[in-house]
Amino acid sequence: MEPIGWGSIIARMAIQFWPVWAALIVTYAVSITYKRRLGLYGKLFDSPIGMVGFGIVMFWVFTAFFADLIITHDPLAQLSGLKNKSPGIPTPDGSAYPYYLLGGDNLARDVFSRMVMGARRVLAIAPAATAFAFMVGITLGLPAGYFAGKLDTGLSFLANLVLAFPVILLFYLLVTPEIRDTGIPVVLAAVLFIFPVIFMVTLLNSRFFTAPSKRNLYVGVTLVIGLWAYSGLAFNADPLGVWSMEPNLLNVFVAVVFVNAPTVFRIVRGLVLDLRSRDYVAAGQTRGEGPWYIMLWEILPNARGPLIVDFCLRIGYTTILLGTLGFFGLGVSPESPDWGSTINDGRRLLSIFPHPAVVPALALMSLVLGLNLLADGLREESLKD
Amino acid sequence: MLIFLIRRLGIMVLTALCLTFVVFTLTNLAPNLEKLARSEGSVRMTDEQVQSWLANNGYAQPLAARYGEWLGVMPGWTREAEGKTVGRCIANGITAAEAPRFCGVLQGEWGNSTVFKRPVAEILSRGLAATGWLMLWVMILMVPSALLLGVLAGMREGSKLDRALSAVAIATTATPEYVSGVILIAVMASATVGISPVLAEWGWIEGRTLFQGTATSAMDEITFWNFGLPVLTIALYGMGYIARMTRASMTEVMTAQYIRTARLKGVGFREVVLRHALRNALIAPFTVIMLQFPWLLNGVVIVETLFNYKGFGWTLVQGAGNNDIELLLSCSVVAVLVVLVTQLISDIGYAYLNPRIRIS
Numbered sequence: 058m059e060p061i062g063w064g065s066i067i068a069r070m071a072i073q074f075w076p077v078w079a080a081l082i083v084t085y086a087v088s089i090t091y092k093r094r095l096g097l098y099g100k101l102f103d104s105p106i107g108m109v110g111f112g113i114v115m116f117w118v119f120t121a122f123f124a125d126l127i128i129t130h131d132p133l134a135q136l137s138g139l140k141n142k143s144p145g146i147p148t149p150d151g152s153a154y155p156y157y158l159l160g161g162d163n164l165a166r167d168v169f170s171r172m173v174m175g176a177r178r179v180l181a182i183a184p185a186a187t188a189f190a191f192m193v194g195i196t197l198g199l200p201a202g203y204f205a206g207k208l209d210t211g212l213s214f215l216a217n218l219v220l221a222f223p224v225i226l227l228f229y230l231l232v233t234p235e236i237r238d239t240g241i242p243v244v245l246a247a248v249l250f251i252f253p254v255i256f257m258v259t260l261l262n263s264r265f266f267t268a269p270s271k272r273n274l275y276v277g278v279t280l281v282i283g284l285w286a287y288s289g290l291a292f293n294a295d296p297l298g299v300w301s302m303e304p305n306l307l308n309v310f311v312a313v314v315f316v317n318a319p320t321v322f323r324i325v326r327g328l329v330l331d332l333r334s335r336d337y338v339a340a341g342q343t344r345g346e347g348p349w350y351i352m353l354w355e356i357l358p359n360a361r362g363p364l365i366v367d368f369c370l371r372i373g374y375t376t377i378l379l380g381t382l383g384f385f386g387l388g389v390s391p392e393s394p395d396w397g398s399t400i401n402d403g404r405r406l407l408s409i410f411p412h413p414a415v416v417p418a419l420a421l422m423s424l425v426l427g428l429n430l431l432a433d434g435l436r437e438e439s440l441k442d
Numbered sequence: 443m444l445i446f447l448i449r450r451l452g453i454m455v456l457t458a459l460c461l462t463f464v465v466f467t468l469t470n471l472a473p474n475l476e477k478l479a480r481s482e483g484s485v486r487m488t489d490e491q492v493q494s495w496l497a498n499n500g501y502a503q504p505l506a507a508r509y510g511e512w513l514g515v516m517p518g519w520t521r522e523a524e525g526k527t528v529g530r531c532i533a534n535g536i537t538a539a540e541a542p543r544f545c546g547v548l549q550g551e552w553g554n555s556t557v558f559k560r561p562v563a564e565i566l567s568r569g570l571a572a573t574g575w576l577m578l579w580v581m582i583l584m585v586p587s588a589l590l591l592g593v594l595a596g597m598r599e600g601s602k603l604d605r606a607l608s609a610v611a612i613a614t615t616a617t618p619e620y621v622s623g624v625i626l627i628a629v630m631a632s633a634t635v636g637i638s639p640v641l642a643e644w645g646w647i648e649g650r651t652l653f654q655g656t657a658t659s660a661m662d663e664i665t666f667w668n669f670g671l672p673v674l675t676i677a678l679y680g681m682g683y684i685a686r687m688t689r690a691s692m693t694e695v696m697t698a699q700y701i702r703t704a705r706l707k708g709v710g711f712r713e714v715v716l717r718h719a720l721r722n723a724l725i726a727p728f729t730v731i732m733l734q735f736p737w738l739l740n741g742v743v744i745v746e747t748l749f750n751y752k753g754f755g756w757t758l759v760q761g762a763g764n765n766d767i768e769l770l771l772s773c774s775v776v777a778v779l780v781v782l783v784t785q786l787i788s789d790i791g792y793a794y795l796n797p798r799i800r801i802s
Contacts (some may be wrong), residue, residue, distance in 0.1 A: 214453075218460055221785070223736055223777045225743045225755075229762035229770075230465065235473035377618040384620045384744065385759070400620055404748060408655045411628035411635055418621040426616035433612065 061145040066158055070169070073158070076123040081115055097365070100438040107434015113427025117420075120173055121180040128170035129154035132394045140165040141410040162399070162413035163406060171394040172416050178395040179424070182306070183375040186313040190375075191368060192253040193314065194321025199352040201322070202329025209326070216319035224316055225381065231312045232388040242308045246291040249314050254283035263350040309388040313378055317371060324367055328360040335359075362439040366432045373428035380421050396421045443793075450789060454782050465774040466509050469767045475501050477765050482556060498523070500530055512771070514546020547775060553768030557760055562772045565757060570776070572661060573742055573753035576672060579664075580738065584677035584684070585731060591681070592688020593723065597715055599693045608689065614682030619744040623675040631655035631671060657751040672749045676741040680734050684727055691726040695719045725795045732788030736781045 061069075071078075092099035101107040120127060130136070130153050139146060139161035146157045159169040201209040219227075236242065257279045265272035289300025290307075302310065332338065333356065341351045383389050383397020391398070396417035403414025479495045480487055487495065496502050500511070500519040510516030511530060518530030531545035545551040552562040595607035614622075629636040631653045638651040654668040695701065696719055704714050743755035750756070754776070761769035 214457075218457060218464075221457055221461060221736075221778060221781045223739045223743075223781065225740050226465075226758065226762075226774055226777055229758075230468040235471060235477070236468070238473050239471050241468075241471075373616065380618060380620060381740075381744065385747070397620070400624055404624060407624060407627050408632040408651075409634065411624075411632055414624045415628050418624045422617050422621050422625075425618075426613060429612050429616045 060143070060147060061156060063145070066145045066156075069156070070158055073127050073129060073169075074120070076126050077116060077119040080119040080123070081112065084115060085112075097435070097439060100441070101431075101434055104434040104437050106430050107438060110427050110430025110432070110434055113423055114431055117176050117424045117427070118180060121177040124173050124177045127173050128167075129156075129158060130167035130170045132166065132170045132174040133392055134167075135165040136161070136167075137165065141406065141413070143410075144168075144412055159416050160410075160412045163402060163410075168413050168416050171399060172396070172420050174394040175396045175399060175417055176420065176424075178393065179376055179379060179421075182310060182313070182379060183372050186310055187317065187368060187372045187375050189249065189253060189310075189314045190317035190321050190371070191364070192256045193249055193318040195325050195357070195364075196252045196256045196259075197318075198322040198325025199329055199357065200348075202326040203333055203348060203352050203356070205330075212322065213326070216322045219315065219319040220323075224378065225385070227316060228312055228382055228385070228387055231315070232308050232382060237304055237308060242304070242311050243292065245311045245315060246307055249311060249318070250287055250291045254280070254287055257283060259349055260353050263347060263353055266347065266350070305388055305390060309379070309382055312382075312388070313375055316378065317375060321367070321371070324363070325360070328363060329356055332356050332359055362436075366436045366439065369428050369432035369435060373425040373432075376421065376425055376428070446793075447790070450786055454786055458778060458782055461778045462513070462771075462775055463509055465771060465778075466512060467505060469770055469774075470501075470505065470508065474765055474767065478556070478767060481765070510546075512546050514544045514548035514551070516546075517543040518545050547772075552772045555761070555766050555769040557764045557766045557769065562769050565769065566754070566772055566776065569752065569754040569757040572751065573746070573755065575660075575664060576669075576676070576742065576746075576751065576753060577738065579669065579673045580676045580680070583673055584681050587677070588681040588684035589688055589724070589727060591685040592727065593692050593715070593720065595685070596689035596692025596696065596723070597719075599696065604689075608686070611682040611685040611689070614678045615686070616682075617679065619675050619679050619741045620748060622678050623671070623745060623748045626653075626671050626675055627655045655749070657746075657749040661752055672745050672751060675745050675748075676738060679741055680738060683737075684730055684734065687730040688723065688727045692719065692723040695723040698722075725792070728795060729788045729792050732784050732791065735784040739777055739780060 088095065088099065089102050092102045101111055130148075136148055136152060136157075139148065139157055141163055142157060142161045142165075144158065144160040146160060147155055148157055157167050157169070159167075159172070162168050162171070197212055201212045230236070231242070231245075258276055261275045261279055262272060265275060285295065285297075286300045289295025289298075290302050293301055293304075293307075295301060329352070337359075338351055338355060341355050346355075379395065380397035380400070383393075383395050383399070384401045386398060386401055389395060389398050399417040400414050400421075403410075403412075403417075407414055475496055476492055479492045479501075483491070483495045493502075498521070500508070500521075503511075503519065507516060511518050520527055520529030520532070529541065531543065531551075532541040542549065550563070552566065554560070555562050555565055558565055591607050591611060595604045595611070598604060617625075630638060631651050632638060632655070633642075633650045638647070641647045641652055642650055653671045655671070657668050657672045660668045660672075701714060701719055704718050705711075709718075739755070742753065743758055745751070746753045746755035747759050754773070757769065758773040758777070760766065761773055
């Protein structure tokens with residue numbers, strides 16, 4: 058068989074992505090129909106930039122979700138004779154798909170399938186790590202901004218300490234095989250992962266403080282689920298074996314949360330410092346509301362605009378950080394199809410066979426660009442009211 | 443102003459001490475030391491031999507004591523062995539009596555690299571000089587173009603020009619160095635794909651490629667051919683951010699009262715932008731450019747690895763990858779100092795430039 062040209066490669070890729078197109082069309086149709094009832098999310102569809110950004114982000118989200126349907130070959134399988142072959146090369150008879158759509162890499166694996174599977178890796182870690190960083194940043198930033206004083210000075214000093222570290226140096230110190238033996242990642246995980254539990258418990262406790270029976274139920278359920286997940290994720294000691302994280306992944310996850318949390322802390326603290334002098338806070342204090350109720354149920358909802366925008370930007374930044382880790386070969390298994398390590402693998406033969414590195418590079422770039430555009434659209438729309 | 447300066451300097455020294463202690467602890471973890479013992483002594487050492495090697499070389503002391511020695515505030519260890527005194531500060535050719543008591547970073551003793559088998563100070567100064575050239579060209583390219591981009595975009599908010607330039611700025615911030623570097627090499631430095639074959643065919647360029655994909659030769663002689671891509675790669679990523687900040691600051695200034703007054707007085711748009719708006723709009727970007735240094739440090743590490751340019755970032759990666767404790771520690775000290783000093787300069791510069799925030 059002859060190698061196929063770029064026209065048919067693109068057409069075949071478009072066909073391969075059919076579940077994504079279908080899901081995107083459904084999402085857009087539903088969202089645009091009901092956009093007046095969907096709050097800030099609905100308003101996103103008034104801004105062209107936001108819509109494009111949302112489209113790109115959802116494209117990758119659906120790609121990650123339907124990755125098993127989209128891939129043409131096993132991302133780890135090697136087909137002999139297809140090492141470094143250019144896009145559109147036909148595969149031997151009896152393979153799962155007649156072509157390597159985007160060529161083969163230096164181990165004769167399918168670049169296209171690896172790129173698609175890489176999306177799953179990235180989108181499984183980046184949003185979760187960002188969410189954890191936000192929980193830590195919010196739980197510490199709210200009291201620092203609200204109470205100020207010594208607490209603020211101490212926490213700010215710690216945050217600045219972490220921020221003064223060049224990120225790459227921190228990664229080289231925190232994400233190494235040796236450090237796993239010393240147990241430092243587990244200690245860090247134990248500290249960082251408890252914050253979401255604290256956050257949820259305080260959130261519910263302050264809300265339902267006046268209705269003890271409800272409060273006890275909600276806080277109890279949160280504590281059980283939270284500590285259950287906590288034991289599994291941080292210590293790998295879940296008695297039922299539902300929650301677990303392999304040590305490699307835990308190491309990467311903890312490092313990324315650790316790098317991101319201080320910045321979130323600074324943003325939240327700044328917002329709270331600004332908002333706490335508002336009248337509605339004074340009104341709450343006069344009504345006798347507790348400090349945590351005011352922080353979590355009065356100030357936080359009013360700070361949501363900038364926080365949502367920063368959340369989008371930060372997922373993009375976390376994606377970049379994960380790519381950096383992969384690029385330096387830190388904390389990922391060598392077989393892993395994630396974009397950073399694929400770029401790293403491909404860069405050695407870059408000027409002769411560019412496609413194995415350029416494909417994941419473009420994928421990563423488009424995802425981050427989508428997130429940036431989405432953040433821009435959200436910022437524009439949230440400023441309107 | 444003086445009190446402000448002294449307080450800032452005090453916090454800076456405290457931060458530097460904390461950070462170096464953290465790095466010291468993390469590089470001197472037990473597994474790292476064991477690896478060091480095996481690589482310096484012998485690979486086939488038994489566990490007891492490893493322990494005695496560590497004890498003989500002063501690694502068995504408490505962590506705080508070793509940190510003090512490394513910093514140079516505690517006397518270096520000494521030990522009697524085979525009738526001779528050996529110690530941290532006693533190098534070849536110096537007798538125990540002549541050797542200084544203190545030999546740490548503060549005394550300028552940065553130790554020896556185990557990978558390169560040479561003094562760390564020598565390796566670092568060479569690496570920093572190389573990175574200095576890279577940074578210089580990055581700054582020359584990045585700052586003016588970013589400011590121009592930002593001012594042009596922020597001059598008339600919402601115009602077509604603004605939209606287009608903002609899109610460019612967003613695209614560059616969304617492209618980390620390892621992505622843009624890879625794409626730039628594929629497009630401009632490959633003899634098989636991209637624009638180089640076309641240009642070579644038309645006879646527009648001398649060699650086979652427009653740029654070189656590696657910058658190793660730039661260590662000896664910097665040319666447009668071998669240095670263009672690394673500089674462009676770092677500059678692109680930083681440029682978008684500075685441009686966006688400049689744009690935000692420029693749009694804010696352009697809606698200010700005094701700009702309206704100037705416009706109503708009949709001053710031309712060009713004149714207003716150049717004489718009235720620009721100076722005030724450039725205060726915020728100054729801080730951003732200064733705070734950009736730590737980010738550039740990241741970029742430097744990535745780009746020097748990608749283009750194989752043996753500067754500071756490359757040295758850091760070598761030190762970290764090969765468990766070269768002294769080298770990694772020294773690299774960290776330099777990196778942390780760069781970050782802290784730029785923060786200080788940005789604070790002082792901001793207070794100095796902006797008359798509303800003069801601290802007294």
